[in-house]
Amino acid sequence: MVDSPKAVGIDLGTTYSAVAYIDEANRPQTLVNGEGDLITPSAVFFDGQDIIVGKEAIKAIASHAPHVADCSKRDLGQKRYHKTIEGREYPPEAIQGFVLSKLKQDAERLIGDFQKVVITVPAYFDEVKRKATQDSGYMAGLDVLDIINEPTAAAIAYGYHQGILNPEKKASESQRILVYDLGGGTFDVTVMEIRDQEFITLATDGDVLLGGRDWDQRIVNFVAEHFLAEHNIDPRNDPCAEGRLWRDAEDAKRTLSAREKVSIVCDYQGNASRVELTRDQFEEMTGDLMDRTEFTTRQTLQASGLGWGEIDLILTVGGSTRMPMVEAMLTKLSGKKPDRSLSADEAVAHGAAIRAQTILQESRGEPPPLRIKNVNSHSLGIVATDQKTSRHRNAILIPRNTSLPATARRTFKSQREGQKSVLINIIEGESDSPENCTRLGQCEVRDLPDNLAIHTPIEVRFRYLQNGRLTISVNVEGKEKQHEITRENSLSLTQLDGWRDYIHGFDTGA
Numbered sequence: 416m417v418d419s420p421k422a423v424g425i426d427l428g429t430t431y432s433a434v435a436y437i438d439e440a441n442r443p444q445t446l447v448n449g450e451g452d453l454i455t456p457s458a459v460f461f462d463g464q465d466i467i468v469g470k471e472a473i474k475a476i477a478s479h480a481p482h483v484a485d486c487s488k489r490d491l492g493q494k495r496y497h498k499t500i501e502g503r504e505y506p507p508e509a510i511q512g513f514v515l516s517k518l519k520q521d522a523e524r525l526i527g528d529f530q531k532v533v534i535t536v537p538a539y540f541d542e543v544k545r546k547a548t549q550d551s552g553y554m555a556g557l558d559v560l561d562i563i564n565e566p567t568a569a570a571i572a573y574g575y576h577q578g579i580l581n582p583e584k585k586a587s588e589s590q591r592i593l594v595y596d597l598g599g600g601t602f603d604v605t606v607m608e609i610r611d612q613e614f615i616t617l618a619t620d621g622d623v624l625l626g627g628r629d630w631d632q633r634i635v636n637f638v639a640e641h642f643l644a645e646h647n648i649d650p651r652n653d654p655c656a657e658g659r660l661w662r663d664a665e666d667a668k669r670t671l672s673a674r675e676k677v678s679i680v681c682d683y684q685g686n687a688s689r690v691e692l693t694r695d696q697f698e699e700m701t702g703d704l705m706d707r708t709e710f711t712t713r714q715t716l717q718a719s720g721l722g723w724g725e726i727d728l729i730l731t732v733g734g735s736t737r738m739p740m741v742e743a744m745l746t747k748l749s750g751k752k753p754d755r756s757l758s759a760d761e762a763v764a765h766g767a768a769i770r771a772q773t774i775l776q777e778s779r780g781e782p783p784p785l786r787i788k789n790v791n792s793h794s795l796g797i798v799a800t801d802q803k804t805s806r807h808r809n810a811i812l813i814p815r816n817t818s819l820p821a822t823a824r825r826t827f828k829s830q831r832e833g834q835k836s837v838l839i840n841i842i843e844g845e846s847d848s849p850e851n852c853t854r855l856g857q858c859e860v861r862d863l864p865d866n867l868a869i870h871t872p873i874e875v876r877f878r879y880l881q882n883g884r885l886t887i888s889v890n891v892e893g894k895e896k897q898h899e900i901t902r903e904n905s906l907s908l909t910q911l912d913g914w915r916d917y918i919h920g921f922d923t924g925a
């Protein structure tokens with residue numbers, strides 16, 4: 416018998432990642448890493464000839480901070496990771512590639528070789544970051560079947576536990592759920608409807624630069640200010656001392672989820688300070704962060720057209736939802752206690768594994784156990800010139816929260832006889848001014864037919880796929896062709912292959 420490909424899902428987190436697969440009994444199972452842990456820190460330690468990923472990399476921050484890359488997910492979409500390591504600049508997706516490579520190698524020790532995976536991304540990720548995530552999978556030697564939104568993955572895991580995915584079970588009543596996902600680096604809120612076996616996103620919003628790290632940062636600053644006042648030196652000036660402080664701050668934050676009070680010791684250059692922090696103080700110093708998530712939650716509910724009375728369930732996912740202030744805020748806001756029955760660490764990876772299984776089943780011609788309907792989290796636009804003011808503006812083609820797949824067409828007319836090319840700047844964002852939007856790339860239609868008559872229509876078709884990725888096709892004189900997007904911050908296929916070979920050369924497994 417030919418071994419059928421395994422359905423593997425990866426939750427590639429800012430701070431922690433997890434891998435799950437579907438076992439012989441058709442259940443999603445988290446695969447422990449080489450160290451025996453369910454989750455792996457998404458950190459990479461460049462140790463001379465060696466690359467070490469995970470827990471050991473986090474430990475190395477205390478002594479070798481400049482050699483450790485962490486939170487690279489926050490830099491996806493940028494050309495370079497914000498820190499130079501051993502004099503070398505890395506694209507953030509390559510660092511993510513090392514993390515994925517470790518996850519792959521460790522998982523293969525348990526379930527044998529595999530390539531095909533589904534990777535999750537924050538719902539609020541723009542197209543550029545989505546592509547970068549797929550590219551990091553490619554660099555790690557994976558075949559990324561699809562990327563899905565983290566809140567959708569969590570809702571799928573919830574659906575599985577409720578028995579909604581069981582084809583024998585009669586179609587249950589539809590349920591409307593609000594998923595509040597606060598992880599280590601990103602925040603997403605999504606309103607979904609689960610009807611029969613369909614997961615339909617109604618509205619989504621978020622913040623890709625808001626997560627547990629920002630709560631940690633407040634503790635780091637609080638302790639450092641104390642230390643500075645007491646000893647007149649700032650531990651934040653030394654990357655290793657700052658790294659130790661981060662580690663202790665995160666630890667203290669976790670303690671405050673269970674206890675009312677914690678003390679943190681900061682030891683630097685022979686001086687020590689012991690600082691006490693109560694849960695009340697912590698909640699006060701991070702109140703503005705909590706308010707931001709509350710504001711976004713309200714906005715998303717409004718965008719979905721629903722009121723709290725129509726929401727059947729609030730699902731919390733992401734490690735940071737363990738902070739008591741999250742449950743308190745959501746309960747106050749909605750009048751309902753959030754459901755915390757899902758494992759905050761594993762649900763997203765489980766949902767991704769179930770999605771991977773669906774794709775494999777579909778490819779074998781079997782009926783899929785579930786369907787997903789997504790929306791775009793950012794408006795798609797092109798840079799247009801205002802006729803009156805000659806200023807550039809964002810001409811929106813596909814507004815945010817449009818059901819996917821979605822298509823928009825724009826017809827440009829050639830401006831002169833024999834025109835050879837047309838250049839279109841593609842952006843994502845809500846602002847009227849292109850400078851405040853994300854530059855997705857350019858579509859330069861170069862191969863226009865010879866001797867093209869003036870005013871010939873050139874139709875450009877923009878199409879968002881279900882997973883938020885964009886494709887473009889161009890139609891001139893009845894001939895339609897797929898068109899490449901030239902991207903500023905993306906790697907070429909040759910560069911990707913170079914990194915794939917490079918990463919492959921390291922033993923990143925435990």
Ligand SMILES: Nc1ncnc2c1ncn2[C@@H]1O[C@H](COP(=O)(O)OP(=O)(O)OP(=O)(O)O)[C@@H](O)[C@H]1O
Pocket residue numbers: 427428429430431432488597598599600601602626627628665668669670672732733734735736737738759760
């Ligand atoms: N008991 C706890 N109390 C408070 N915070 C916690 C607790 N346990 C974990 N966290 C925080 O949860 C975050 C990690 O959550 P999670 O693994 O869901 O995020 P991630 O997947 O790394 O990030 P993202 O999804 O944003 O990319 C960290 O900031 C961690 O400090």
Ligand SMILES: [Mg+2]
Pocket residue numbers: 426427428429565598599733763
């Ligand atoms: Mg996460």
